[in-house]
Amino acid sequence: MARLLDAVASRRDIAAFEKLFRHFGPKVKTYMLKQTKNLHMAEELMQETMITVWRKADLYDAARGTVSAWIFTIARNLFISACRKQKRPEFDPNDPAFVPAVTEPADVGLASRQDAETLRAALRDLPPEQRELVQRSFFSDVPHSTLAEEFGLPLGTVKSRIRMAIAKLRKNMEDRR
Amino acid sequence: MNVRHHVSDDLLSAYATGELVEGWSLAVATHLALCPDCRNRLRDFEAIAGELFEGLPASTDDMGSSWAQLSQRLADPSDGIIPAARQGVVASASRAPVLPEPLRSYVGSDALALKWKPLGRGAYQVPIPTGDGVTSVRLLRIPAGRPVPEHSHGGRELTLVLAGSFSDEKGRFCRGDIEEADEELQHQPIAGAGEDCICLAVTDAPLRFKSRLLRLIQPVLGI
Ligand SMILES: [Zn+2]
Ligand SMILES: [Zn+2]
Structure with a gap:
């Protein structure tokens, strides 16, 4: 999966993206349906999630976790902003007040x-x-x-x-x- | 700086799955900005959520038409562009801000430049609006060495220290430390000497003050 995502990020590879879509799209839809109980909204939010994957593929960092975990966080944030009308407060690693880890693990x-x-x-x-x-x-x-x-x-x-x-x-x- | 009081597993996993409403999330996210340990734990919870997500049954709906719609959007150049990152509130360049992101953007500036409203007895507050309709969120400034009136809690209370310190029955809380209180805890936090204590306080029910007088004027203070 990480290789497919890399192909999307570096070459805008549509075939690779279709494979990702076929695998994750139906899961995202199940997740959205569980959250919204609304078929139409689930479809729309699934498409929004997958287009975000397309746009932001280069922001995926394999060191931070699996592709599933990354796509899950995208789906989660879209659900929160679209349905709950709430912001999702998140820390900003580039903020001068941010406290970085003292040691980064080797690999x-x-x-x-x-x-x-x-x-x-x-x-x-x-x-x-x-x-x-x-x-x-x-x-x-x-x-x-x-x-x-x-x-x-x-x-x-x-x-x-x-x-x-x-x-x-x-x-x-x-x-x- | 060493954070000693952390976010509980319950809160952190609810933050990871997106269950936690905005007010609590603001306190958790601000703690995460100051605490590498909890960021590692968050990564674990997000990994668990990712695996459980992977294990969800695939929707049986026909995805063919979804793909047809989506693949058309891929050709649209505006969909290929990453939107510029949201610009946070910039702090003065000389020293690290007291309020980390995401909190600083919520209140619009760093602690010194805020419009603090008097709460009486030398204490001040800045209410922070959120969209959740459940929590009430504020910054509190307690003068050095002074107590917060003794109270218990009608629900949950999260207190995150950003400057100075306070002590109560559960220990001493310094910058980055977070205290989670519930109905069972009755406490009288006392700000540490030397520096005013600035903290972010999130509650979902009014505090229950021991003093009758305070209970009387409570609605006026909105606390
Ligand atoms: Zn922590
Ligand atoms: Zn309290």
Whole structure:
């Protein structure tokens, strides 16, 4: 995926972009439909997301994470500004008050590729119930209270299981460093 | 500078997924500008979100017509251009600003140039409007060595220190430190000596002051 995105950034390669679109477009649409519950808006926001990928392909930094993670943040920000009419406050690394990290890890590109692999394995290893809880709570598909009802669990239990699962995923990533 | 009080996992993951409304997000993003550790944690949460996103089922709708529409836009030269980055509020060149971005752009200038409104007892505030309709956001300036009246919380309160310091039951908070308080915490923060404490405070319910008098004038102060 990173290679396809690179072809878009450096050569404006439409064939490469179509491949990205065929892979991510349907996922972005599912995400937008979950968020908006509106088919027309989901389609529009999906197209907006993918055109942003086309425009900003050169801003993708493999050291910062996977292509999926990058496209997710684009979709997320578009959803927030279009539907919630709210700004998305973000830090600015070029601001004179910004505090940079003291040490940069040697090969962040490699580290983030390994992170992604570790994470994929860790997600596979989660008990199915936990995986489903995490997945559905992450994309505000339904409120925690509805999940609790559906799974026949007290609300507190649902919240603590989600928290545990996320902690487990993060621990896997930290252990690799 | 070493940040010792950080953003909780709950807040940070909600910020990563975009669930967190604007007011809380402003406090989290401003902490992130001052805290490399939490930026690393944010990257983890965004990686998790990215993997879960990758695992979403593909929409079964026909994507053929979507692609036909989209590929036409690719030929439009205005779609090939990256829009210029938003210009933030520039701080005076000589020294690093007290207020980092994104906060500085929200209030329109650095701390010294702001129109501070008196809150009584030497304290000042600058209310910060947001679009979420849930939180109330303000900058507070507490004179050095002076206490904030003792209170508990009707909901959640985030306090991010930007200058000076304060101490309460949970410890000492300096520049970059963030305190997350809820219904269970009753506290009386006291500004550290030597320098006025400037902090960003976000709440979603009015504070519950212990003093009857303060409860009486609370609506006037809008706090
Ligand atoms: Zn931190
Ligand atoms: Zn408080």
